Amino acid sequence: MSAFTQALWVLLLGSLLGLELIGKVPPTLHTPLMSGANAISGITVLASLTLIAQANDQLPLLVLGSLSLGFALFNVVGGFLVTDRMLAMFSRKSPRTGANR
């Protein structure tokens, strides 16, 4: 199997997995889920790092790679933290006993 065919299989199976992972989402979680998924899409950091690694110390490539790494990490770090901030609000309070239902 060539590297490309292999990559296509990976693409196909990854997409199918993604379609299956999210079924019923309570509306409460739409915003955090979107924000979390958004953070994950910052996985482009891997591409930025690869670009830097393969740059052979060529300056323009290093700069482009570094810039792209900055954008991607802004997405990743900001995304995960903001999602955590939102979700922390849901879990902070322990259920109160006997209070109004």
Next chain:
Amino acid sequence: MAGLDLLPALIDLGAVLLLALGIKGLSKVSTARSANGLAALAMALAVLGLLIQQPLSPQAWLWVAIGTGLGGLLGLITAQRVPMTAMPETVALFNGCGGMASLLVALGVALFNPGGSSGLVEQISIVISVFVGAITFSGSIVAMGKLQGWIDTPGWTQSTMRHSVNISLAVACLAGAIALPGDMAGAPLWLLVVASSLLGIGVTLPIGGADMPVVISLLNSYSGVAAAAAGFVVGSQMLIVAGAMVGAAGLILTQVMCTAMNRSLVSVLFGGALGGSAPVGGGGEEAGYTRITSCSAEECAIALEAAERVVFVPGYGLAVAQAQHALRELSKLLENHGVEVTYAIHPVAGRMPGHMNVLLAEADVPYEQLLEMDTVNPEFPRTDVVIVLGANDVVNPDAKTDSTSPLYGMPVLEVDQARQVFVVKRSLGAGYAGIKNALFELPQTAMVFGDAKAVLNGLLSELRSMGVGKKVAA
């Protein structure tokens, strides 16, 4: 596979597994927070695996440090500073930056060809990565600008002219894409970059504010696609699988959100702003109401004092007025008085689905008091007082009864079943959908005009002066 390759491969597999578990866990309330952590851990693992496979030179490390420092620090600051009410535009901003990252990687590979080879597969991947990355970036930035109120909807974008503009831009993109393999680092590349960016603006600009969350969710899915395409460009399977997973999951989430808002994806993308195309109700200003009862905060407070069961219906207006803390205080006061208080949350209350839950949670409202539509609707007939705070279309009874209404079929909160309804609203202006609300004219409904926060504070002081919530023996 040689032993040396085994470790990074195992790390990658572990990262994919954690990522999948993370996405799955994020769709359940009980596991969401730890799942978010899992996904972050997966990301760190993936980076570790890559660094083992691709050692960096000292100079490369320097540039990695610069990018990491700047991006990470800005992300950290933004995530901590941004108010919860501004969450939709923040997600849009983050998302746009993810798209920009894919775009920059593809540009770097196209311009300098560091890998040394450029087969057809690589060229196609570059085209996709540039195209999707640029659309994600410019579209997200426009979405953010519209949500922040920095950008209006220009008139021409509501006419059919926008279709011709966007089609010409798409043709320009296609021309650039076809010419690209002949001249990797030349004019076709820049044509593609510019035309895709403009196309991102052109398709997002006509969409109204109410539909923006769907657009952001869709753009989020695109940024997954852009990441997968970047994976093909640099030959990283980890990137392909993660990008594909987020792309597909984002698509499902977009669909789920559309269903909750009773909109089809096609009408969101091509229908223009809702209400802009439907000439109903005279465009929104005081649209022909005849039987409106208005009342003061005092009368409302008296009704609250006498009630046994109160339901608050918070909406966009509450978020705008930043009144969630005042609301929490009011409900605490009523609870101390022995009133049963709950909140009815429509799936699309707030500025995007689920946003209201976040805002109320921030104001310390206990999670169990937030009732979803299906739970709360059967309860309205035995509810004494409903207070609608800055919500409009989601409580419009026409959605159930009037088949000519544009809202017809949208699931709504059946507040008209309650004994008494107070609607706190700044004016009789129409909601997002730009249509009349039959609820306002019902005999049991009274309007309390004013800013949600001011009205709530007024209610608080009225109730306090009536002695409610003081230490009365139960």
